[in-house]
Amino acid sequence: xxxxxxxxxxxxxxxxxxxxxxxxxxxxxxxxxxxxxxxxxxxxxxxxxxxxxxxxxxxxxxxxxxxxxxxxxxxxxxxxxxxxxxxxxxxxxxxxxxxxxxxxxxxxxxxxxxxxxxxxxxxxxxxxxxxxxxxxxxxxxxxxxxxxxxxxxxxxxxxxxxxxxxxxxxxxxxxxxxxxxxxxxxxxxxxxxxxxxxxxxxxxxxxxxxxxxxxx
Amino acid sequence: xxxxxxxxxxxxxxxxxxxxxxxxxxxxxxxxxxxxxxxxxxxxxxxxxxxxxxxxxxxxxxxxxxxxxxxxxxxxxxxxxxxxxxxxxxxxxxxxxxxxxxxxxxxxxxxxxxxxxxxxxxxxxxxxxxxxxxxxxxxxxxxxxxxxxxxxxxxxxxxxxxxxxxxxxxxxxxxxxxxxxxxxxxxxxx
Numbered sequence: 001x002x003x004x005x006x007x008x009x010x011x012x013x014x015x016x017x018x019x020x021x022x023x024x025x026x027x028x029x030x031x032x033x034x035x036x037x038x039x040x041x042x043x044x045x046x047x048x049x050x051x052x053x054x055x056x057x058x059x060x061x062x063x064x065x066x067x068x069x070x071x072x073x074x075x076x077x078x079x080x081x082x083x084x085x086x087x088x089x090x091x092x093x094x095x096x097x098x099x100x101x102x103x104x105x106x107x108x109x110x111x112x113x114x115x116x117x118x119x120x121x122x123x124x125x126x127x128x129x130x131x132x133x134x135x136x137x138x139x140x141x142x143x144x145x146x147x148x149x150x151x152x153x154x155x156x157x158x159x160x161x162x163x164x165x166x167x168x169x170x171x172x173x174x175x176x177x178x179x180x181x182x183x184x185x186x187x188x189x190x191x192x193x194x195x196x197x198x199x200x201x202x203x204x205x206x207x208x209x210x211x212x213x214x215x216x
Numbered sequence: 217x218x219x220x221x222x223x224x225x226x227x228x229x230x231x232x233x234x235x236x237x238x239x240x241x242x243x244x245x246x247x248x249x250x251x252x253x254x255x256x257x258x259x260x261x262x263x264x265x266x267x268x269x270x271x272x273x274x275x276x277x278x279x280x281x282x283x284x285x286x287x288x289x290x291x292x293x294x295x296x297x298x299x300x301x302x303x304x305x306x307x308x309x310x311x312x313x314x315x316x317x318x319x320x321x322x323x324x325x326x327x328x329x330x331x332x333x334x335x336x337x338x339x340x341x342x343x344x345x346x347x348x349x350x351x352x353x354x355x356x357x358x359x360x361x362x363x364x365x366x367x368x369x370x371x372x373x374x375x376x377x378x379x380x381x382x383x384x385x386x387x388x389x390x391x392x393x394x395x396x397x398x399x400x401x402x403x404x405x406x
Contacts, residue, residue, distance in 0.1 A: 078293065
């Protein structure tokens with residue numbers, strides 16, 4: 001398993017465009033946001049968190065653009081199916097590698113931008129786990145979309161799976177309200193963690209069946 | 217069916233939409249035997265290999281496999297990463313610690329390209345790199361789809377010699393090839 005993780009990191013690390021692209025898009029959205037509103041602290045804070053969640057959503061969507069396509073085209077997935085007794089574990093590891101190299105830096109940048117915009121450290125530090133969990137959920141959902149549209153273009157898959165991401169956005173909005181009012185924030189974190197724990201088990205299983213069907 | 221049998225196919229057939237690729241194929245493969253699959257372009261040789269490997273299901277008939285997961289398979293696609301160096305691709309194939317790696321890198325004239333991106337190598341050199349997986353295999357069954365395509369005479373002879381030596385130690389081999397080779401095998405025409 002550690003070997004599989006190491007190999008996925010090796011592949012993704014060398015594909016600079018794949019991991020740096022989504023991070024740069026996230027940065028651009030977050031930098032562009034203050035330029036579109038009046039440069040007053042209160043006005044910046046009003047829409048900041050909505051933009052943050054949407055920026056995370058979009059960067060995760062971009063991150064999964066070619067998560068399986070290249071391996072599908074060069075025969076690597078075929079080999080994985082033959083050699084690995086648990087193909088779904090291989091899929092989980094792939095998504096984890098993407099999250100670690102893209103989701104974690106984006107979440108950290110989210111914390112920095114949050115602190116820079118609100119000046120509230122305790123609020124911003126609470127944003128960090130929310131961003132970490134939600135980015136992992138989004139990556140899994142969009143990986144599902146990518147597997148569905150493996151040889152039909154990634155946009156179609158993203159459109160199909162986008163509705164699944166909407167409940168997560170709603171929970172993120174509610175958890176922020178809870179955070180600002182200091183009520184029951186932990187329960188929202190637990191709700192997201194619970195969803196993630198189901199998603200990281202079910203989605204790789206579904207994805208592995210979908211990819212096998214594509215290979216067939 | 218004897219105890220040495222590792223693959224047994226009975227009246228298998230495959231069609232894509234209404235296009236019949238092959239039908240009523242029956243064959244067995246025993247330990248230490250080689251089977252060459254022959255046929256025209258588009259006759260379904262690669263599909264038959266994929267059926268044997270369990271990637272595709274036959275539309276008709278039964279195929280039973282008695283081999284473990286340890287199969288060395290090299291299909292039409294080489295599973296190489298063009299943006300990685302030759303050395304990184306060897307790591308990806310998990311062959312970097314193999315005791316005979318150096319020997320085969322020298323034999324196949326690949327050693328000097330270790331830090332070169334695979335996309336910069338010629339088709340033949342990429343094929344040799346993909347064949348490292350075969351030369352350094354620990355499997356009891358080797359399945360190859362057109363292994364000789366793109367190889368020069370020297371690499372062609374080395375591959376034939378290697379595959380014959382594998383058969384001598386009771387490994388089994390299934391391959392498709394348009395190019396004549398000196399491997400003692402039974403033939404399956406589709």
